[in-house]
Amino acid sequence: QSALTQPASVSGSLGQSITITCTGATSDIGGYNSVSWFQQHPGKAPKLMIYEVSHRPSGVSNRFSGSKSGNTASLTISGLQAEDEADYYCSSYTSSSTVFGGGTKLTIL
Amino acid sequence: QVQLVQSGAEVKKPGASVKVSCKASGYTFTDYYIHWVRQAPGQGLEWMGWINPNSDGTNYAQKFQGRVTMTRDTSISTAYMELSRLRSDDTAVYYCARGGWVVIPATPVYHYWGQGTLATVSS
Numbered sequence: 188q189s190a191l192t193q194p195a196s197v198s199g200s201l202g203q204s205i206t207i208t209c210t211g212a213t214s215d216i217g218g219y220n221s222v223s224w225f226q227q228h229p230g231k232a233p234k235l236m237i238y239e240v241s242h243r244p245s246g247v248s249n250r251f252s253g254s255k256s257g258n259t260a261s262l263t264i265s266g267l268q269a270e271d272e273a274d275y276y277c278s279s280y281t282s283s284s285t286v287f288g289g290g291t292k293l294t295i296l
Numbered sequence: 297q298v299q300l301v302q303s304g305a306e307v308k309k310p311g312a313s314v315k316v317s318c319k320a321s322g323y324t325f326t327d328y329y330i331h332w333v334r335q336a337p338g339q340g341l342e343w344m345g346w347i348n349p350n351s352d353g354t355n356y357a358q359k360f361q362g363r364v365t366m367t368r369d370t371s372i373s374t375a376y377m378e379l380s381r382l383r384s385d386d387t388a389v390y391y392c393a394r395g396g397w398v399v400i401p402a403t404p405v406y407h408y409w410g411q412g413t414l415a416t417v418s419s
Contacts, residue, residue: 190340221403225341232391232409233333233341244407276341278404283355285331285404290340 191215191277191288198294204265207291209277210258217258221280224253224262227290228273236275237262269295298322300392300410307416313380316413318392325373326350329395329402332366332377334388335412342388343404347375350398382417389414 192210199205209216209224216222222240225233235244237253240260250265260279264271272295277288303317318330332344345356347366354366360379368375375392390413393406 219403221401221405223404223406225406227341232412233393233406234409235405235407238405239403278341278343280401280403283402284357285343285346285402287333287341287343 189286191279191286193275193277193288193291195289196292196294198296199264199267200296201267201269203267204263205267205293207262207264207275207277207293209260209262209279209288211260211279211286212258215258215279215281215286216255216260219280220255222253222255222260223278224251224260225276225278226271226273227276233276264293267295271295298394298408300394300408302390302392302410302413305414305416307418308382310383310417310419312382312417313378314382314386314415315376315378316390316392316415318375318377318410320373320375320394323394325368326370327397329398330366330368330375331393331395331402331404331406332364333391333393333406335391336385336388339388344377344390346395346402348398348402349375355402379415382415384417387415387417 224237227233331346392410394408
């Protein structure tokens with residue numbers, strides 16, 4: 188199972204919006220509405236930010252939103268804050284398994 | 297509150313095995329999948345597989361088939377992941393994560409994670 192494709196890095200200024208893309212195939216992202224996004228700060232366990240493409244867990248800021256079109260999922264973060272600087276990973280369900288993206292490092296300028 | 301508490305760091309020699317435990321609390325252990333995910337130093341997340349604590353069913357990533365075994369002990373609400381024939385590139389932090397209900401497909405909805413267990417493989 189090939190990993191999902193994410194940009195290695197993105198950056199944005201405080202208050203701006205950014206979008207991280209995650210490209211897969213019809214066997215994963217395109218075939219199921221089961222895409223999750225995780226935020227990971229250095230030395231910490233990942234944190235679920237979005238599940239089932241666009242659902243936010245309780246306690247996650249509404250500045251985080253998710254969407255999907257075809258084989259590509261996207262995570263948008265609006266009103267960037269300093270604490271958003273982290274690594275972000277997408278994941279998708281695929282035939283009883285899970286596949287992750289390679290991760291995107293978000294830098295706040 | 298839901299908690300997943302993992303066992304401590306391990307140092308192993310190449311060719312040995314490592315067994316990591318993940319003790320669950322705050323919910324009914326047999327109601328939710330447990331997934332295992334690892335992260336090599338400076339690298340991304342890698343899914344290893346899941347166990348259904350209710351049925352004892354498992355599904356392993358193709359990469360680990362033949363080397364990984366996931367088990368559980370329902371009497372103490374604990375899941376285990378054992379990786380054998382260790383190599384230096386198995387050095388990683390190993391995480392357990394609670395998945396969804398066992399009555400639906402094992403989707404990557406990981407609301408809760410263990411703190412991670414560093415396994416170092418070195419001669």
